[in-house]
């Protein structure tokens with residue numbers, strides 16, 4: 001009799017546990033705490049080598065690997081990650097609205113952005129450069145004055161063109177870099193400008209092989225950070241610890257080789273957490 005009761009009791013416990021698990025996994029909107037729910041992370045969808053939505057619906061790139069590692073350290077399995085596209089001009093708002101818990105999307109740490117969001121990191125140092133047709137004579141920033149140039153709305157790249165690199169260039173601004181690359185290929189623009197990390201990824205795509213070249217200029221320092229809600233210092237600390245661990249356990253180097261190797265992108269060494277290269 002005693003035994004039967006115990007069996008009934010454990011069956012009841014099991015049923016409860018199953019119900020609880022089912023509830024947890026169906027709660028797709030929980031971007032907040034770790035445990036049963038999911039986490040929403042902002043990435044780019046159109047930047048090969050960094051953040052790319054592939055034809056089968058999966059995601060690949062250095063930012064994706066960094067985001068996945070950080071999420072793991074926060075207690076989330078890859079199956080609990082929901083990637084959300086955050087275009088350059090949408091990033092601060094996506095964080096402020098709570099659309100995403102954090103953003104890993106070639107997101108440079110700047111004083112202006114820090115008025116609206118906080119950053120963990122940096123986790124990569126890139127530099128602004130130019131991508132031109134293989135036979136182009138454009139070789140330096142001032143060659144762009146009077147030329148048609150493409151960059152993305154809300155990026156530091158577009159801002160730097162206006163402020164310093166080539167204020168007299170005819171700058172077209174699209175919502176994503178893939179649109180700029182299409183414009184370069186068709187001849188609608190003479191050059192595309194953004195981070196060398198991004199440009200190298202496009203230039204190495206099979207469909208563009210041999211067509212484009214990078215100028216190899218270091219026009220700026222772009223310190224990539226993980227964007228998060230302003231004032232969430234607890235999350236910032238956790239993400240910084242995760243980034244530090246990613247470097248020390250060799251995962252950062254592995255992600256670099258896997259994602260930048262095919263583009264032959266010569267990245268800078270891993271930055272020190274909290275140290276911004278001006």
Ligand code: GLU
Nearest residue numbers: 088106107108155156222
């Ligand atoms: N890293 C630069 C930025 O955050 C350019 C790349 C981008 O638009 O994501 O603005």
